[in-house]
Amino acid sequence: MVKKTNxxxxxxxxxxxxxxLHYWNLKIGGGKPLxxxxxxxxxxxxxxxxxxxxxxxxxxxxxxxxxxxxxxxxLLLDVSIWGVLGLIFACVFFDEDVSLRSFLWAAIPxxxxxxxxxxxxxxxxxxxxxxxxxxxxxxxxxxxxxxWLCITLFVVWPSFLPYPPVDNWGxxxxxxxxxxxIISYVRMHVNKLPSKLKCLAGFVISYCxxxxxxxxxxxxxxxxxxxxxxxxxxFLFLFFVQLxxxxxxxxxxxxxxxxxxxxxxxxLFFQNVCFYDMFAKYNTxxxxxxxxxxxxxxxxxxxxxxxxxxxxxxxxRYSCDKVLDKIPFLRKINIEYID
Numbered sequence: 527m528v529k530k531t532n533x534x535x536x537x538x539x540x541x542x543x544x545x546x547l548h549y550w551n552l553k554i555g556g557g558k559p560l561x562x563x564x565x566x567x568x569x570x571x572x573x574x575x576x577x578x579x580x581x582x583x584x585x586x587x588x589x590x591x592x593x594x595x596x597x598x599x600x601l602l603l604d605v606s607i608w609g610v611l612g613l614i615f616a617c618v619f620f621d622e623d624v625s626l627r628s629f630l631w632a633a634i635p636x637x638x639x640x641x642x643x644x645x646x647x648x649x650x651x652x653x654x655x656x657x658x659x660x661x662x663x664x665x666x667x668x669x670x671x672x673x674w675l676c677i678t679l680f681v682v683w684p685s686f687l688p689y690p691p692v693d694n695w696g697x698x699x700x701x702x703x704x705x706x707x708i709i710s711y712v713r714m715h716v717n718k719l720p721s722k723l724k725c726l727a728g729f730v731i732s733y734c735x736x737x738x739x740x741x742x743x744x745x746x747x748x749x750x751x752x753x754x755x756x757x758x759x760x761f762l763f764l765f766f767v768q769l770x771x772x773x774x775x776x777x778x779x780x781x782x783x784x785x786x787x788x789x790x791x792x793x794l795f796f797q798n799v800c801f802y803d804m805f806a807k808y809n810t811x812x813x814x815x816x817x818x819x820x821x822x823x824x825x826x827x828x829x830x831x832x833x834x835x836x837x838x839x840x841x842x843r844y845s846c847d848k849v850l851d852k853i854p855f856l857r858k859i860n861i862e863y864i865d
Contacts, residue, residue, distance in 0.1 A: 532769035533582055534780035536762070540582070541783045542824045543575030545790060549823055564816055570736040573748050576643065577759035580650070580702050584709040585767070591655045596856040598648055603846060604785065605644055606633040607838065608792045616794040632794065640793065642697050649699040650706060655861040657706065663863075666715045673711045676704040685753040696750025704751075708760070720761075722768050728761035785835030790827055796834075 546568055609632035616622035635641045661669055680700060684690035692700045712719075720728070735754040749755065789796050850856055 529777045529780075531771055531773045531776050532766050533585075534777050535773075536578060536766040537582060537780045537783050538776065538828070540575045540578035541786050542828055543572035543578070544787060545824050545827050546572035546820070547575065548791065549820065564813055564820070566737060566740050568820060569748055570733055570740065573736070573750070573752075573755050574759035574762065576696075576750050577705060577756060578763060580647075580705045581709045581759060581763045583647075583650070584654075584706040585713055585763075587654050587706075588658060588661075588710045588713045591658055591861050592858040593652060593655055593861065594858050596850060596858075598651055599856055600847075600850065601644065601648065601784070603850075604788055604838075605635065605641055607842075607846075608788045608796070609633055609635055609794075612792040612795040612797075615796075620795065620798075622794060641791075643787070646697075646699040646702050650702040653699075653703060654706065657703070658710075659861060659863045661707075661710055661714065669711050669715060673707050676707045680704040681751055681753050681756050684749070684751050692751075696752075696755075701751045705756070708756075709763075712764070719764055719768060722765050725761045725765035725768070729758055729765065732758035732761060779832060782832050782835040782839070785838065786828055786831040789831040789834055796831075 550565055550569060613624060613628060613632040617624045631638055636645050679691050732754045791797060
């Protein structure tokens with residue numbers, strides 16, 4: 527598939543947004559929100575990063591009727607590689623205790639909910655071919671009804687009403703599938719997208735509404751399934767889809783974006799080094815100084831993790847990848863349907 531630089535740039539932006547969210551998370555980044563205005567402004571902007579990643583995947587998957595087993599196994603292997611490396615480095619530099627149990631949890635963290643995004647993303651990838659078969663079989667009107675059901679039950683209800691059907695703030699595959707249903711409808715049935723100006727206006731309005739919700743302490747702000755967080759991501763995505771330019775450097779930098787996510791969220795070693803040791807401990811109280819530090823942290827963490835991921839790719843090219851290529855059942859599985 528030919529890479530579209532406009533989407534690849536959005537992929538980089540989405541990852542920087544996710545890093546920004548984690549920067550202010552005391553359990554992950556350690557950045558203390560000493561300036562409330564900056565904290566609210568950046569949180570409200572960056573919170574749509576996860577949704578953007580799902581929308582990008584959905585946009586390019588509406589015609590997929592296969593399960594790429596190798597891609598999924600490669601992704602899970604990357605989780606294990608960075609987890610085990612994090613444990614080893616933590617043992618060497620932080621005197622972390624190493625046992626069989628800690629090794630297993632580092633290699634397979636999914637059963638402790640330490641990699642919720644990877645878990646939800648893999649489930650989405652597994653279900654997309656089956657969902658696509660259903661979506662291509664139903665009419666546009668039926669698809670529209672399904673989309674509005676997803677919006678009502680899994681976006682509007684959790685945003686404004688108590689006891690929603692799924693009450694996990696969007697941290698799960700149900701939210702990812704809902705986003706997929708929404709973007710697949712746009713991809714398959716919307717012939718003319720809103721203009722770039724309207725998309726920017728929608729993005730800015732959604733951003734302002736998130737800020738307003740925060741100030742008034744209403745609705746479920748900063749949750750991935752919040753209505754305005756979803757519209758913020760959707761309008762920004764539709765804006766970038768309509769751009770058209772090419773850059774080999776942007777494509778190159780975006781190719782390791784998922785690896786950047788895995789590295790900077792590895793909890794035993796890389797998370798501490800990327801956030802606290804390099805950036806968060808230099809926090810200041812001034813608005814301008816803290817803003818500069820925040821931006822430098824996002825770019826710095828992305829670049830550091832990008833370099834580490836590139837080294838890993840080179841190492842795996844002559845080891846893990848060759849092994850995976852020789853395993854016969856790691857192939858694409860065609861999902862068939864009867865007319």
